[in-house]
Amino acid sequence: MQVRGLPFRGFSVSSLFLQYLLIRALHETSRLPIQQEFAQTLQSGLKLGHSQAICVGMGKILVLYHSKDGATAQMAELVAEGARSIDGMEVSCKSIAEATRLDVVACDGLALGSPTHMGGIAWEMKKFWDVEMANDWGHIDGKIGCAFSSQGGWGGGAELTCQALLNMMMNYGMLTFGVTDYVAHQFTLHYGATVAGQPRTEREQDAPRRLGQRLAEWVAVYVDGRRAEHPLTSGRKRFPWSD
Amino acid sequence: MQVRGLPFRGFSVSSLFLQYLLIRALHETSRLPIQQEFAQTLQSGLKLGHSQAICVGMGKILVLYHSKDGATAQMAELVAEGARSIDGMEVSCKSIAEATRLDVVACDGLALGSPTHMGGIAWEMKKFWDVEMANDWGHIDGKIGCAFSSQGGWGGGAELTCQALLNMMMNYGMLTFGVTDYVAHQFTLHYGATVAGQPRTEREQDAPRRLGQRLAEWVAVYVDGRRAEHPLTSGRKRFPWSD
Amino acid sequence: MQVRGLPFRGFSVSSLFLQYLLIRALHETSRLPIQQEFAQTLQSGLKLGHSQAICVGMGKILVLYHSKDGATAQMAELVAEGARSIDGMEVSCKSIAEATRLDVVACDGLALGSPTHMGGIAWEMKKFWDVEMANDWGHIDGKIGCAFSSQGGWGGGAELTCQALLNMMMNYGMLTFGVTDYVAHQFTLHYGATVAGQPRTEREQDAPRRLGQRLAEWVAVYVDGRRAEHPLTSGRKRFPWSD
Amino acid sequence: MQVRGLPFRGFSVSSLFLQYLLIRALHETSRLPIQQEFAQTLQSGLKLGHSQAICVGMGKILVLYHSKDGATAQMAELVAEGARSIDGMEVSCKSIAEATRLDVVACDGLALGSPTHMGGIAWEMKKFWDVEMANDWGHIDGKIGCAFSSQGGWGGGAELTCQALLNMMMNYGMLTFGVTDYVAHQFTLHYGATVAGQPRTEREQDAPRRLGQRLAEWVAVYVDGRRAEHPLTSGRKRFPWSD
Incomplete structure (x- = not known):
C-alpha cells in the first residue's frame, strides 16, 4: 500500500x-x-x-530497464525471477518504452537496468528520468533501489554505470544497496549485478537473480514489516562456501 | 531484538x-x-x-567520524543534533578513536563522516573499515547509512568522498541514501552533507542537521515501523520555498 | 599534421x-x-x-556544452575565455546543437560541460556521445579532456556529473585532468569547474576561466611542445595566497 | 628529464x-x-x-603498488613488463614500502595499483598519498597516470577502486587515462586494469600489460615528443578482432 x-x-x-x-x-x-x-x-x-488472520501488504517490485541488443533485457527477466522467489511480492518487469511514471510512483522497490554505453547510463534511460519522471522528483522519496548493467567486456564500465544509476536513484531520494553475497567463486554483485555481453553462464545468471531476491527481501523487511525475510537470518544461502 | x-x-x-x-x-x-x-x-x-499499550522500539543512530582539524567533528555534532530532533532515537556521536566495531554492529542507522583528503576518504577512516570492522563484513547487512565530508574548498571533492563512503557502506550491505531537500537557496545535500572548511554559515550547519534528521526518519519508518515519520508526510519543512 | x-x-x-x-x-x-x-x-x-625559423603548431581547443537554462552556456564562454588567455590557441565554443563529430575529431583539447540533471549528465549530452560520436570510438584516443557543470545547489551533484563526463571521455581514450589551483579562498576545481546556478560571483567565474587556461596550457605543453607554458614554471598565479 | x-x-x-x-x-x-x-x-x-645523431630524453615510468596477498603485486610486474615493451623507457616497479616521495616526484608516468578493499583503495595506499606525498601536492602537476586493482570477485568494486585512484591522481594534478583496447573477447581495461583474485588467465595478464604499454606510449608521445609511438598510428595491435 x-x-x-x-x-x-x-x-x-x-x-x-x-x-x-x-x-x-x-x-x-x-x-x-x-x-x-x-x-x-x-x-x-x-x-x-x-483467510489468514494477519493482514500483510504486498510489496510492489518494479524491474525497469532499457536494452539495446537484448542483454540487459535478459538480465531484467532474471532480476524479476529472483524477486518472485520471495513470497508475497507483486513483481512487474517493464522496459522504459512500456513503463510510465505511474509504474515508478507505485512501486516500493526498484531495480534499474541499463546497458553500459560509453562509460555510463544509456541516454534513453537517462531521458526517462530527466523528462518522464521530472515532476515526481521530491515526491517519491524512500523507495528502495538497486542497479544492473551489461557491458561490452569485463573492465568495461558496468560498475561505473551501476554507480551512476544508484546516484540517480539517490538523487530521487531512494535508499540504494548492493549485495554482499557471492553467487559463485570470484563472482559477486557488491554494487549491482554486472555481466559482459549476455548473461550466459550460471554465475552471470545467478547475479541478477540474487539482486532481485535481495531487493524483494529488503522490501519485505522494511516496507512490509516481514522481519523473517531478513537475509542475515532467513537461512537462504548467501555464499558458495557456506554450508 | x-x-x-x-x-x-x-x-x-x-x-x-x-x-x-x-x-x-x-x-x-x-x-x-x-x-x-x-x-x-x-x-x-x-x-x-x-502511554498505553503500543510498544515502539528505539532506533539506534551512530554518528561516526574522523576529523583532522575539527571541521568534520563539528559536522558530526550537527548531524547528531539533527538525529535527536526526531523523538525516540538513541543517538551517539563518536570519533573512530573512541568507537569500536561494537558501536557499528549495534546501530540501526549510521552517518559516516571523513574529511576530504586528496580526493577521497582519509586513510584513518578507511583503516577503521579495512581492519577494525573486517570480521563483521557480511554480518551487518541492512543498516541504513549516509555520509558527510568537509573539503578544503568548493569543488574540492567532498561529493566524491561522500560517494566513496557510500560505496564502502554499500560494500558492507547497507542501504544508503542522500537527501532531496534544500536547506537554503542553492544549498542541498543530495549525496550527503558537504561543506568547505568549517560549517560556519547557517546553511552549512543546516545541511548536516538535515542529514541526521533524515537518517533518524528513515530508521523510524523502516526499522521501528513508525510510518508517521516518513518525510513525505510528516509535515516537516523540506524546501525553503515551500509554505 | x-x-x-x-x-x-x-x-x-x-x-x-x-x-x-x-x-x-x-x-x-x-x-x-x-x-x-x-x-x-x-x-x-x-x-x-x-619570427625567424622555429615552427610551433597551434593547439585546437573545443569547448562543447549543453545548457538548459543558460548557466552551463555561461560557464562555457568563461572556459573559452580562459583558453584564449594562452597565446597560440585556436579556441571554439559550441553547443551540442551546433557541433558535429568533426569538431570533436579535429580538436586537441576538449572541455565538456553539462548541467547536473538528476545527479548526472543531461541526456542530451549523453546522446551526443552515444550516437553522434559512436563511430569515432577507438579512433580519437589521446585528446586532453576536462569537465564543467552547473548544479541546482551546492552539494547537488556537479562533482559527480564532472566525474561522469570524465569517465565518458576516458572511455573514448582521452587523458583527463582536474585543477589543483584555488581561484579564491575555499574555492577550487579539482575535478572540473562547478557552480550552483549561474556563475555570478568572481570566484564562480574564475573557476571555469582557470579550467580553460589549464586545458590550453596542457595542450601547449604536451601537444604543441611549448614546455614554457607548463603551469609549474610559467609563473602564472595558481593560488590566492601565493605572491 | x-x-x-x-x-x-x-x-x-x-x-x-x-x-x-x-x-x-x-x-x-x-x-x-x-x-x-x-x-x-x-x-x-x-x-x-x-651515437644516434638525435638526442631524446628517456621517459621515466613508475609502477607503484600495495599488495596484501600478492595479486596486485603480480599485476604490477605485468604493468612494468608492458611499459618496458616500448623502447626508451626507464621503468621501475616498487611497492609503497620500498618507494619514497622522490620516486613519484621523479617519474613522468605513474601506474598506481591497490587491491580493492571494502569497495575502495586500501588504507595503506591512501596513507602513502595522505602523508608521504602531502608536501608535494601542488608541485607535481602534469604527470600522466593510470590505475589497476585486484578484487575478490567480478562485480566486486575494482572499477570503483580504479576510479578512486584516478580521482586521487587528478587531485594531484595528473592527467589520467584508461584504455580503449580489448585484450580479448569481452575483456578490456577502459578505466584501468582489473582482475578477480590473481591474474592467472592470459586475458587477465594481458590487461595489466596493455596498461603499462599504453602508459609508456603516452609518455613517449607527450613527454618525450616521440609522436611515432602514438597508439592510433604505431601499428601495434589494439583489438583482437582487427587484422
Missing part, C-alpha cells in the same frame, strides 16, 4: 470485526480521487487477511 | 480498543487532504499508544 | 645560429633560480624563433 | 659541436644542487645521442 510514496504496512489486525470497521472507513476514503488506489490496495490486502 | 546487526522490531497492538481508536482516526483522515493529515493523525494515534 | 585525431607537431630548429642562442640562454639560466627563469628564458627563445 | 615537474625534451640537436656547448653549459649548471639531476639526466641523454 502506498499513498504518494508513503509506505504503511505491518500492523496486525487480530479481529475480523475490526477489519470490517477498517474496510468501512476505507470505503469512505475511496470516494476521494487521490485515496482510491490507497483504499483498493489496502482492501485487497485485508481480503487476503480474512 | 538484535541478532548480530539484524534490526527486528515492530509494534504490537494488544488492545481492541486502541485498534478502534486508530480506525476512527483513519476514518477522520479520509475527509482531509491525505498526506499531511493522515500522518499527523496516525502520529497522534501512536502517541496515545506510547 | 592530424591523422584522425592524432596530434603530431613539434618545432624544428633549422639553424645552427638559433641553437647557439638557445644554448646561451640555457647557460644564463644556470645562474638563476631554476624554475621561473628557465621557463622565461626558453620562452623568449621560442619567441625569437617565431 | 624533469626539473620539478617540468618536462623538457624532444628538440633535435644536429651538430656534435653544439651538443658539446650544451653539455658545457649544463656542466656549469651541475654545480647548483637543484639542477644536478637535471644536468645528469640530460647529459646521459646527450651521450646516447652522440
Whole structure:
C-alpha cells in the first residue's frame, strides 16, 4: 500500500470485526480521487487477511530497464525471477518504452537496468528520468533501489554505470544497496549485478537473480514489516562456501 | 531484538480498543487532504499508544567520524543534533578513536563522516573499515547509512568522498541514501552533507542537521515501523520555498 | 599534421645560429633560480624563433556544452575565455546543437560541460556521445579532456556529473585532468569547474576561466611542445595566497 | 628529464659541436644542487645521442603498488613488463614500502595499483598519498597516470577502486587515462586494469600489460615528443578482432 510514496504496512489486525470497521472507513476514503488506489490496495490486502488472520501488504517490485541488443533485457527477466522467489511480492518487469511514471510512483522497490554505453547510463534511460519522471522528483522519496548493467567486456564500465544509476536513484531520494553475497567463486554483485555481453553462464545468471531476491527481501523487511525475510537470518544461502 | 546487526522490531497492538481508536482516526483522515493529515493523525494515534499499550522500539543512530582539524567533528555534532530532533532515537556521536566495531554492529542507522583528503576518504577512516570492522563484513547487512565530508574548498571533492563512503557502506550491505531537500537557496545535500572548511554559515550547519534528521526518519519508518515519520508526510519543512 | 585525431607537431630548429642562442640562454639560466627563469628564458627563445625559423603548431581547443537554462552556456564562454588567455590557441565554443563529430575529431583539447540533471549528465549530452560520436570510438584516443557543470545547489551533484563526463571521455581514450589551483579562498576545481546556478560571483567565474587556461596550457605543453607554458614554471598565479 | 615537474625534451640537436656547448653549459649548471639531476639526466641523454645523431630524453615510468596477498603485486610486474615493451623507457616497479616521495616526484608516468578493499583503495595506499606525498601536492602537476586493482570477485568494486585512484591522481594534478583496447573477447581495461583474485588467465595478464604499454606510449608521445609511438598510428595491435 502506498499513498504518494508513503509506505504503511505491518500492523496486525487480530479481529475480523475490526477489519470490517477498517474496510468501512476505507470505503469512505475511496470516494476521494487521490485515496482510491490507497483504499483498493489496502482492501485487497485485508481480503487476503480474512483467510489468514494477519493482514500483510504486498510489496510492489518494479524491474525497469532499457536494452539495446537484448542483454540487459535478459538480465531484467532474471532480476524479476529472483524477486518472485520471495513470497508475497507483486513483481512487474517493464522496459522504459512500456513503463510510465505511474509504474515508478507505485512501486516500493526498484531495480534499474541499463546497458553500459560509453562509460555510463544509456541516454534513453537517462531521458526517462530527466523528462518522464521530472515532476515526481521530491515526491517519491524512500523507495528502495538497486542497479544492473551489461557491458561490452569485463573492465568495461558496468560498475561505473551501476554507480551512476544508484546516484540517480539517490538523487530521487531512494535508499540504494548492493549485495554482499557471492553467487559463485570470484563472482559477486557488491554494487549491482554486472555481466559482459549476455548473461550466459550460471554465475552471470545467478547475479541478477540474487539482486532481485535481495531487493524483494529488503522490501519485505522494511516496507512490509516481514522481519523473517531478513537475509542475515532467513537461512537462504548467501555464499558458495557456506554450508 | 538484535541478532548480530539484524534490526527486528515492530509494534504490537494488544488492545481492541486502541485498534478502534486508530480506525476512527483513519476514518477522520479520509475527509482531509491525505498526506499531511493522515500522518499527523496516525502520529497522534501512536502517541496515545506510547502511554498505553503500543510498544515502539528505539532506533539506534551512530554518528561516526574522523576529523583532522575539527571541521568534520563539528559536522558530526550537527548531524547528531539533527538525529535527536526526531523523538525516540538513541543517538551517539563518536570519533573512530573512541568507537569500536561494537558501536557499528549495534546501530540501526549510521552517518559516516571523513574529511576530504586528496580526493577521497582519509586513510584513518578507511583503516577503521579495512581492519577494525573486517570480521563483521557480511554480518551487518541492512543498516541504513549516509555520509558527510568537509573539503578544503568548493569543488574540492567532498561529493566524491561522500560517494566513496557510500560505496564502502554499500560494500558492507547497507542501504544508503542522500537527501532531496534544500536547506537554503542553492544549498542541498543530495549525496550527503558537504561543506568547505568549517560549517560556519547557517546553511552549512543546516545541511548536516538535515542529514541526521533524515537518517533518524528513515530508521523510524523502516526499522521501528513508525510510518508517521516518513518525510513525505510528516509535515516537516523540506524546501525553503515551500509554505 | 592530424591523422584522425592524432596530434603530431613539434618545432624544428633549422639553424645552427638559433641553437647557439638557445644554448646561451640555457647557460644564463644556470645562474638563476631554476624554475621561473628557465621557463622565461626558453620562452623568449621560442619567441625569437617565431619570427625567424622555429615552427610551433597551434593547439585546437573545443569547448562543447549543453545548457538548459543558460548557466552551463555561461560557464562555457568563461572556459573559452580562459583558453584564449594562452597565446597560440585556436579556441571554439559550441553547443551540442551546433557541433558535429568533426569538431570533436579535429580538436586537441576538449572541455565538456553539462548541467547536473538528476545527479548526472543531461541526456542530451549523453546522446551526443552515444550516437553522434559512436563511430569515432577507438579512433580519437589521446585528446586532453576536462569537465564543467552547473548544479541546482551546492552539494547537488556537479562533482559527480564532472566525474561522469570524465569517465565518458576516458572511455573514448582521452587523458583527463582536474585543477589543483584555488581561484579564491575555499574555492577550487579539482575535478572540473562547478557552480550552483549561474556563475555570478568572481570566484564562480574564475573557476571555469582557470579550467580553460589549464586545458590550453596542457595542450601547449604536451601537444604543441611549448614546455614554457607548463603551469609549474610559467609563473602564472595558481593560488590566492601565493605572491 | 624533469626539473620539478617540468618536462623538457624532444628538440633535435644536429651538430656534435653544439651538443658539446650544451653539455658545457649544463656542466656549469651541475654545480647548483637543484639542477644536478637535471644536468645528469640530460647529459646521459646527450651521450646516447652522440651515437644516434638525435638526442631524446628517456621517459621515466613508475609502477607503484600495495599488495596484501600478492595479486596486485603480480599485476604490477605485468604493468612494468608492458611499459618496458616500448623502447626508451626507464621503468621501475616498487611497492609503497620500498618507494619514497622522490620516486613519484621523479617519474613522468605513474601506474598506481591497490587491491580493492571494502569497495575502495586500501588504507595503506591512501596513507602513502595522505602523508608521504602531502608536501608535494601542488608541485607535481602534469604527470600522466593510470590505475589497476585486484578484487575478490567480478562485480566486486575494482572499477570503483580504479576510479578512486584516478580521482586521487587528478587531485594531484595528473592527467589520467584508461584504455580503449580489448585484450580479448569481452575483456578490456577502459578505466584501468582489473582482475578477480590473481591474474592467472592470459586475458587477465594481458590487461595489466596493455596498461603499462599504453602508459609508456603516452609518455613517449607527450613527454618525450616521440609522436611515432602514438597508439592510433604505431601499428601495434589494439583489438583482437582487427587484422
